[in-house]
Amino acid sequence: MLPIAEGFFGFVGRRVLPVRRGIHDAAKLINTTFYWTVISPLRGKAIRFRASISEMVKAGYNSVPIIAVISLFVGIILALQAAYQLKKVGALIYVANLVGVSLTRELGPILTAIIVSGRSGSAFAAEIGSMKAAEEIDALITMGINPVRFLVVPKLIALMIMVPALTIISDLIGIFGGFLLATTVLEIHPYNYFQQSVNALLVKDVFTGLVKAWAFGMVITIVGAYQGFKVEGGAEEVGRRTTASVVASIFLVIVFDLFFTTLFYYFT
Amino acid sequence: MDTAIDVIGLQTHYGDREILKNISIAIPRGKTTVILGGSGCGKSTFLKHLIGLLKPTRGKILINGKDIAVMQESELNEVRRRMGVLFQGAALLNSMTVGDNVALPIREHTKLNETTIQIMVRMKLDLVGLQGFENFYPSQLSGGMKKRAGLARAIALDPEFLFFDEPSAGLDPVTAAGLDELILKLRNVFKMTIVVVTHELPSVFMISDYVIMLDLGNVIFAGTLEELRAADNPRIRMFLERKPEQETYSPDDYFKIIAGD
Numbered sequence: 001m002l003p004i005a006e007g008f009f010g011f012v013g014r015r016v017l018p019v020r021r022g023i024h025d026a027a028k029l030i031n032t033t034f035y036w037t038v039i040s041p042l043r044g045k046a047i048r049f050r051a052s053i054s055e056m057v058k059a060g061y062n063s064v065p066i067i068a069v070i071s072l073f074v075g076i077i078l079a080l081q082a083a084y085q086l087k088k089v090g091a092l093i094y095v096a097n098l099v100g101v102s103l104t105r106e107l108g109p110i111l112t113a114i115i116v117s118g119r120s121g122s123a124f125a126a127e128i129g130s131m132k133a134a135e136e137i138d139a140l141i142t143m144g145i146n147p148v149r150f151l152v153v154p155k156l157i158a159l160m161i162m163v164p165a166l167t168i169i170s171d172l173i174g175i176f177g178g179f180l181l182a183t184t185v186l187e188i189h190p191y192n193y194f195q196q197s198v199n200a201l202l203v204k205d206v207f208t209g210l211v212k213a214w215a216f217g218m219v220i221t222i223v224g225a226y227q228g229f230k231v232e233g234g235a236e237e238v239g240r241r242t243t244a245s246v247v248a249s250i251f252l253v254i255v256f257d258l259f260f261t262t263l264f265y266y267f268t
Numbered sequence: 269m270d271t272a273i274d275v276i277g278l279q280t281h282y283g284d285r286e287i288l289k290n291i292s293i294a295i296p297r298g299k300t301t302v303i304l305g306g307s308g309c310g311k312s313t314f315l316k317h318l319i320g321l322l323k324p325t326r327g328k329i330l331i332n333g334k335d336i337a338v339m340q341e342s343e344l345n346e347v348r349r350r351m352g353v354l355f356q357g358a359a360l361l362n363s364m365t366v367g368d369n370v371a372l373p374i375r376e377h378t379k380l381n382e383t384t385i386q387i388m389v390r391m392k393l394d395l396v397g398l399q400g401f402e403n404f405y406p407s408q409l410s411g412g413m414k415k416r417a418g419l420a421r422a423i424a425l426d427p428e429f430l431f432f433d434e435p436s437a438g439l440d441p442v443t444a445a446g447l448d449e450l451i452l453k454l455r456n457v458f459k460m461t462i463v464v465v466t467h468e469l470p471s472v473f474m475i476s477d478y479v480i481m482l483d484l485g486n487v488i489f490a491g492t493l494e495e496l497r498a499a500d501n502p503r504i505r506m507f508l509e510r511k512p513e514q515e516t517y518s519p520d521d522y523f524k525i526i527a528g529d
Contacts, residue, residue: 131361131362134357134359134362135355135356135357135359136359136360136361136362138316138321138355138359139353139355139359139360139361140361141320141321141348142319142320142321142348142351142353143348143372143373143376143421144345144346144348144349144373144376144377145372145373145376
């Protein structure tokens, strides 16, 4: 009996302890990141402004084309799929409502977040991971420079601003995609479509979408940085961690999406 | 002996494995101390403790009389400002030019204006023989030049202590000798306390004033070069005469090992 119990507890322990350590490390990273983003600027240790701008260009500006193209296509697809059902009941004009509301509330933020996790989340993990492997992180520490302040905070600020900004672009271009299809293939009058969209959309639809996008930006940065700092050893570990960061950040983005959507459903 | 760093009863573990076992040494001020030892003897781990990257399981690391093992991060950063470290791969930040790398500690820790910083950067690069390379990226430099640039960054704030992790690893003999010369110059001109971790014997004989030898996590020798040459400890002799480790088991034992019981 005793060896079986021992084996069982050993099994549970071996599975649970690494998870506990992971949670501890992640909590520590979140704590330090927010300390250096929120508290330390109040104590006179400024945020690296230029680095933040450069991260914004890399993560935000450079992903505008891909986000624009994908959003345009998704807008068209949504309009087509909506029309497929709505024409049966002769309510084609409601394509505008469906495209507008689903893009601003849901698809705009989530599409943007998924593209940004693929582009920037993985880049964060790879950058920090290869710096860890090349002892550059150790070098920063011995120079008395906190690596979280130096590397993570500019990225966090960049994504907190750029993911909502990209979401706005994605919303607009997606709606434009729906508009293009509706006015040509579905032969809805442009002015009617426009009026219908404006009437359907509420400020809160757009606003809740942007709140989500802001949270997704934080999730992507933290996951990328966490995986990057976890690298011990060489290049293959960097590759493994980079992949893990994309998988984990897409997963967590969806978990947070569920959370926020439920919250907004009951409280707005 | 005027000591700059005192290590008392240092013991450390990686997981359950004991890496350093009760190390007590003193590092003299204004001299070059070489920490010698074979691969896996714990010398790099020991260096990481001296520069505050790792915390010991037990023991004290006194730098100018203050224990860095129990310091708060902010206090430790004050100590680190007086330290320069040259890592094995130089550890230059690849996203910045050489000039920005050297300027980084100055920009972070002082409020000097940009012109002064640029002059300081040029002075430091000139000192290591890299004048005119400010605008190069680390990836455009050779291994030896990277180490020199790393050294320029390490001495940017005129540190009291300078630490080297395997300075001649991966360099050809001529370049390595050049780096050794630079280490001698820094000690003679700036009176820095220098600690070098290495296993390169030619380098040891050229630069060291004081030698500490580690073996399997223990200190087996501490003294001057002459004392090292005269030492009769078999482990030291093996190291100095480049002899391989003796087979420690008989053929019967070997059979037991490979049979797995």
